[in-house]
Amino acid sequence: MTPIPDPAADGIRLQKVLANAGVASRRVIEDYIVEGRIRVNGEVVTELGRRIHPDKDLVDVDGTAVQLDVSKRYVMLNKPIGVVSTMRDENGRPDLRQFTKDYEERLYNVGRLDAETSGLLILTNDGELAHVLAHPSFGVTKVYIAKVEGTVTAQTIATLTKGIELEDGPIAADKARLLDTSRGSSLVELTLHSGRNRIVRRMMAAVGHPVTELVRRQFGPLHLGTLSAGKSRELTKIELGALLTLARQDSPADATPGDVQEKQ
Structure with missing residues (x-):
């Protein structure tokens, strides 16, 4: 009977690919493999001879994804x-x-x-x-700091997280908190996963506090x-x-x- 070919047999050894990607030395990566800390396409790999196709296979170490294409910036x-x-x-x-x-x-x-x-x-x-x-x-989470007109109250913060109605539908902040209030303006931190157009500015205008300055401090992790x-x-x-x-x-x-x- 003709043996079924291993689809990974013509690939590149896993430890070589990960070493080239800067994860660790081949010797250390071999230890990772034996310890079951590396997955290929979601499956734990424990064989030191495992070969992969860097352009097709997805690899993670300790649950963290690894970019195998070193040309990516x-x-x-x-x-x-x-x-x-x-x-x-x-x-x-x-x-x-x-x-x-x-x-x-x-x-x-x-x-x-x-x-x-x-x-x-x-x-x-x-x-x-x-x-x-x-x-x-x-829907990646984004965190913004908005400087807005007027004194923002705790009730306004609650309204932002409870939800408001805009012309293109309802929207609610995942989180909202007042950072500071002084001289007729306030600093508000908003956490959102919405990708809707100019959503922070429209939300703050809807609750009576137009944005005068806006900065995005966080994008996902x-x-x-x-x-x-x-x-x-x-x-x-x-x-x-x-x-x-x-x-x-x-x-x-x-x-x-x-x-x-x-x-x-």
């Missing part, structure tokens, strides 16, 4: 006010090219922030990840931290692993290139 940008979230603006306004010109790869933005909103924006050449994260049905406006940095391996894990857990089946991206 992931950059966090603190987009400043006055810059539009596009690589080339038809109206000649400042765009994202000034932040990508020093990278060899052709990077694109994941989602959008409007010109008057600053904060965390991801730039990458990983089109598949970008389409998943920006897809309206994905990524935090802006101390990154200054107009500065960028590559994601750490821990940040990238968390982002890839999130995307793989709930990837929308109908996410395709060209989907509408949210704009805040």
